[in-house]
Amino acid sequence: MHNLHDKFRLENPDIKVSRARFYQSRPKYLLLAKFASRRTCLCARHQNMALKLKAMRSLGLNLPKNPDAFIKEHDTNEKLKKTLETGLPGMVKYTQRKKVVERKKSRCKEVDESVAKTNFIHLMDSQTSEFRKRVKVQYQEMRNLRDNEVMLWMDFAENFVCTSVEAFQSSYWNQAMVSLHTMAVCFPKSQGQRLQSFVGVSDVLCHNATVVYTILKKLVPMLQSTYPSIKTIHYLTNSPKCQYRNKTIFKMLAAHNKDFGIAG
Incomplete structure (x- = not known):
């Protein structure tokens, strides 16, 4: 709801509504979604990005929970690198959903990872670029109808x-x-x-x-x-x-x- 209120204000600058009033206006049949806790019908890229954001937030970084809001806030990788270089410890622990082989069968599971700070920054640099491109193309196609x-x-x-x-x-x-x-x-x-x-x-x-x-x-x-x-x-x-x-x-x-x- 926090991110939705920000999006509403961006799309409707002439309409002034407080965050509390916006929350109260939510219809009862609209349920809140938790990006890092849903377990069905998930987008793998969004979920993995949400899990990384959850890990970085637990380390004290002031980042949004919503992957789409994160992309809007960090429109360039240079801005993200500065945030990570100053706010991350030497080792970073995070969770990812990936395919693992168990009893000769491939299954998708949440796996705990631990990497050095420099490796995590490099990983975020490459994955954020790919994720940003995916999100931009998605919304661009909608706007160009x-x-x-x-x-x-x-x-x-x-x-x-x-x-x-x-x-x-x-x-x-x-x-x-x-x-x-x-x-x-x-x-x-x-x-x-x-x-x-x-x-x-x-x-x-x-x-x-x-x-x-x-x-x-x-x-x-x-x-x-x-x-x-x-x-x-x-x-x-x-x-x-x-x-x-x-x-x-x-x-x-x-x-x-x-x-x-x-x-x-």
Whole structure:
């Protein structure tokens, strides 16, 4: 909320609202997110950067918790190097999420690392440059949307087990599962450059191209109803082969205009 209030003030300089009033205005259905404590559907780059920031904050450095806010505050690596050189001890301990091999299987786990100060500064220098570029490209694509275009950012979440509010003991063994396909639609400046979230809920637990196409058949008409002059949808995904980067999806894109009446 602290970072969101700062962002609100930057985007709306003419509106004066105190931090306390901004906190009180948060709708009850909007829950707070902790970047370094969430355990599902995480972006690996954001999470690893958040874990490094958490480690540096524990050492007394005055840095934001939010990785995006950190990038805005340190727009150059030279500024970051000065902060690290004066504030870090000789050895730096931090946590990272990485793949490790256990019993001949690769698993993603949080691993404790300990490196010398110079090595940590070099690591932050390279990773911050890559992270900054990633964040800037992401927001640049959103800002550069033309009129009659939208960008659809989508990805599968984990499969979730449904639980009953009131249930008898043996119902534990009959719990159903659902698959969630999360989507965020970015609109152009002519539409207020807003972001609208959607989620597709299905009892089909497969994460494949058929499920994606079925969800889009329901979502695209909703977008056309909300934004009648829409002509193009730009798709943004993390591109796993089984879900998005395959011949079925390419065929769908080739026939996008025929199926939906707009380009994709």
